[in-house]
């Protein structure tokens with residue numbers, strides 16, 4: 001059973017709270033671990049989610065094959081496109097715990113002006129829509 005605070009963190013380490021699809025005005029996605037309604041097709045077809053469900057794990061780091069090819073490929077694409085490392089997020093969850101990770105992301109991905117969440121993909125505030133430079137996730 002996934003604890004309440006972790007429902008928004010996907011098996012790959014992505015925190016859906018900061019996803020741009022979660023903040024769309026029209027038909028927002030509720031998150032990887034939530035219903036498939038309004039979920040982008042790439043997320044609905046996600047191999048990582050399918051794999052985690054089959055192995056009955058919560059996060060990729062719990063797997064004996066971690067970090068596998070599929071995760072490495074997704075991580076690479078996230079680093080290239082968004083300057084975010086999913087494996088980096090996951091190793092923080094593994095070493096320091098979920099609460100620590102959630103707190104770190106909350107500090108890092110907060111609009112300096114209005115305090116709302118930034119989306120992690122574009123680094124744009126979900127409320128005032130301003131774009132910011134954001135540091136990498138670090139311990």
Ligand SMILES: [Zn+2]
Nearest residue numbers: 111114125128
């Ligand atoms: Zn703002």
